[in-house]
Structures are given as C-alpha cells and as structure tokens.
Amino acid sequence: MGKTKAGRRERPGRKGWLRRTARIAGGAVAVLLVLAGAGCGAEAIAEKGDGTRHPMPGRLVDVGGHRLHLHCEGPRSGGPTVLLDAGWGESSTTWAGVRSALAARSVRACAYDRAGYAWSEPGPGPRDAGRAADELHTLLERGGETGPFVLTAHSYGGHVVRLLADRHPERVAGMVLVDVSDASGKSDAAIEAGVPLMIGQTRLYGLAARLGLVRWAGGWLLPETTTAPGREHAPVVYGPGSLEAATREAESFLAGTRQVHATERPGAWGDMPVVVIAARAGGPPGTYESLAKLSTRGRYVLADTDEHYVHLARQDLVVGAVMDVVAAARP
Numbered sequence: 569m570g571k572t573k574a575g576r577r578e579r580p581g582r583k584g585w586l587r588r589t590a591r592i593a594g595g596a597v598a599v600l601l602v603l604a605g606a607g608c609g610a611e612a613i614a615e616k617g618d619g620t621r622h623p624m625p626g627r628l629v630d631v632g633g634h635r636l637h638l639h640c641e642g643p644r645s646g647g648p649t650v651l652l653d654a655g656w657g658e659s660s661t662t663w664a665g666v667r668s669a670l671a672a673r674s675v676r677a678c679a680y681d682r683a684g685y686a687w688s689e690p691g692p693g694p695r696d697a698g699r700a701a702d703e704l705h706t707l708l709e710r711g712g713e714t715g716p717f718v719l720t721a722h723s724y725g726g727h728v729v730r731l732l733a734d735r736h737p738e739r740v741a742g743m744v745l746v747d748v749s750d751a752s753g754k755s756d757a758a759i760e761a762g763v764p765l766m767i768g769q770t771r772l773y774g775l776a777a778r779l780g781l782v783r784w785a786g787g788w789l790l791p792e793t794t795t796a797p798g799r800e801h802a803p804v805v806y807g808p809g810s811l812e813a814a815t816r817e818a819e820s821f822l823a824g825t826r827q828v829h830a831t832e833r834p835g836a837w838g839d840m841p842v843v844v845i846a847a848r849a850g851g852p853p854g855t856y857e858s859l860a861k862l863s864t865r866g867r868y869v870l871a872d873t874d875e876h877y878v879h880l881a882r883q884d885l886v887v888g889a890v891m892d893v894v895a896a897a898r899p
Contacts, residue, residue: 622801624687626660626680631706637687638711640678642671648718648741648897650890651708652679655723655877656749656821657770657814659686659805661797662722666879669887675894678713680704682728684813686805695816697727697824704728705736716741718893720886722879723749724817727824733840734831741897742841744889745859747871747878759822766818774811782806793880837863841896843889849874865896 626639639660640649650670652663660679670677682700683691691703708715716739719729726748733740776782782789783803790799790806798805817824842863846856848870860866869889875881 618804618807622804625797626687628687628689629707629711631691631703631710634683634689634691636683636689636703636707637681638678638707638713639667639680640676640713641667642676643674644676644714646674647676647714648716648894649713650675650677650894651704651713651717651719651729652677653704653719653721653725653729654679654682654685655725656766656817657810658722659798659810661686661795661801661805662877663879664795664797665883666720666887666890669883670890673887673891675891676713678711680707682813682817684816685810686801690809690813693816694820694823695813696820696827697724697731698827700728700817700824701731701735704732705739708739715739716897718742718744718890718897720744720746720890721748722746723876724821724824727828730828730831733837737838737840740840742893743837743843744886744893745842745844746886747845747847747876748859756822756826759825763818763821766821767815770811770815770818773806774808774815777806777808777811793875793877795880832862835862835864837866839864841893842866843869843893845869845871845878845886845889847871847873847876847878849876 624637624639626637628635629638637660652660652667654660654662659681663677663679667677667679681688683689683695683703691699693699708717718741719733720743721729723746726745729743730745730748733743776789790802794802804810840863842860842865844856844860844866846868857868860868869885871878871882871885873881879886
C-alpha cells in the first residue's frame with residue numbers, strides 16, 4: 569500500500585485490485601495451459617505403446633477401407649452364433665461376462681467394436697446406425713463366422729442390429745434387445761433436443777482422455793459397473809479414439825433413430841424368436857411390449873433392476889434370454 573502526504577496508508581483503488589487479479593488469473597491460466605500441454609504430450613507418447621500394453625483380445629477384419637475388432641469365444645459347431653453389440657460409448661468389453669458365460673454353455677458368442685471404438689479403426693462418416701449396420705454385415709461376411717446369428721444388443725446397439733435384421737433377415741435367427749434406447753417413445757424433437765448434451769458429454773470426457781486423466785486416474789473416473797477388461801484396458805477402451813467415435817455417433821443419433829423407426833411395421837419380424845428386456849426405469853409403459861409384438865414369437869421381460877446396463881446388473885437374466893432364443897432358433 570502507498571502513503572499519503574500525511575504519512576497515512578491508503579487502500580489501493582479498484583483499478584489496482586483489478587490489475588492484480590488479472591495478473592493472478594493470467595498466471596493461473598498459463599499454468600493450466602502448460603499442465604494441459606504436458607498432459608496431452610504425455611498421453612500422445614503413452615499411446616504409442618498401447619499396442620503392447622493393451623493388446624487386442626480378438627482380431628481385426630477389413631470391412632472396406634478400415635478394420636473392425638472381433639472377439640469370439642466358444643465352439644464353432646452347434647450354432648447359431650450369438651453376436652453382441654454394445655451401447656453408445658461402450659465397446660466389446662462390456663459383454664465380457666455374457667460372452668464367457670455363453671461360451672461355457674457351448675454357445676459361440678462374438679462381440680465387436682464399432683468403428684473408432686477400442687481396438688477398431690475409425691470409419692468414414694456420417695456414423696449413423698445404417699452405416700454401422702452395413703459394416704456389421706460386411707464384418708460377419710468376411711470374419712469367417714457362419715450364420716445365421718442371434719443378434720443381442722444393448723441400448724444404441726439396438727439401432728444397429730434392428731437395421732441389420734431388416735436389411736438382411738436371412739442372416740438373423742433371433743434377437744435379444746436389452747433396454748434398447750429407441751423404444752422410449754420420445755418424439756424426434758425430444759431426441760434432437762438431447763443430442764447437444766450427448767455431444768457435450770463425450771467431448772468433455774474426450775478432453776479428459778486427451779489430457780491423460782483416463783490413463784493415470786481411470787480407477788476414480790470409471791463407473792463402478794465397468795467390467796474388469798474395461799478397467800484393465802481403459803486407456804484404449806475409454807481413450808480419445810473411443811470418445812471421438814461416440815461423439816460422431818451422437819451427431820448422427822437422430823438420423824439413426826429415424827432409420828430404425830422406418831422399419832417398424834406390424835409383423836416386421838414374422839415369427840422370429842425375440843426377447844425384449846427392459847429395466848424398471850425404462851421407457852413409457854407399453855413401448856417395450858409393443859416392440860416385442862413385432863414378432864409373433866416375441867416376449868417382453870421386465871428386469872428387476874433400475875440399472876440401464878441390465879446385462880451387468882442381471883447377467884443371469886440376459887444369458888438366460890439368449891439361451892432361450894438360441895434354443896428356439898435351432899432346427
């Protein structure tokens with residue numbers, strides 16, 4: 569503080585405080601930028617070794633300009649093969665428990681990563697459900713896995729498998745839809761209103777991943793429901809590439825929903841064995857029941873859990889439903 573002519577101390581003026589505050593804030597921003605740059609640099613360096621530290625458990629299959637990761641367990645004989653499709657923002661690791669449980673029951677089960685997620689390579693845009701369904705069809709053709717398949721999907725994965733079933737019914741022996749996202753009864757306007765939040769969420773998580781927070785502090789950031797393989801390989805499973813893929817899917821979420829709704833018509837699934845499972849906190853009453861009625865052999869199941877990830881909270885229920893459809897689909 570300065571002194572007046574009388575020797576008294578005076579308080580600095582408002583401008584002085586503002587200048588000091590600005591200098592402090594500027595210094596803090598500079599420090600944060602330096603730390604962010606260091607984090608991004610460290611993450612970029614660490615990513616180069618992920619192929620060794622986090623090797624893919626399955627194999628890559630070329631689907632036309634990029635490759636998708638496919639991980640299968642169980643015997644090839646006996647059919648049909650179960651194909652597992654993950655929800656938005658998730659990968660093949662979310663199905664680890666279900667896949668292994670089915671393999672233990674002598675059922676071949678395969679999970680894959682959509683383009684850009686986990687060990688799969690990024691694909692061309694837009695990343696709507698229709699493009700994902702076409703790539704899945706190519707993956708099944710070129711992957712050496714014989715069909716027909718029991719398509720089992722969670723949340724957004726329901727978009728993809730339903731479009732595959734509509735476009736290539738000869739490849740599909742049955743379906744198990746686990747709390748699928750588009751059976752909520754929401755209007756296009758309501759869905760479109762939620763898209764910016766989805767995009768913002770994945771961009772925020774993507775920034776955290778690019779700063780290395782997922783790699784170095786993943787144990788505190790990941791949900792409790794994350795599977796063991798998801799935690800073990802978090803830098804890949806929930807890394808920058810996966811979050812970018814989730815952002816691109818969110819940008820095309822409304823388009824994919826419209827594609828799916830265009831397939832909804834009475835008798836759309838004929839007599840295909842179908843089980844539709846919903847969490848207690850699912851969509852409006854009647855929506856999932858109506859979905860099951862698209863097949864004369866459709867069955868609706870209300871899971872005794874509020875958890876959206878029903879296949880994690882009630883793995884036994886989902887595995888049992890898949891086994892029922894497998895049995896019904898066998899000659």
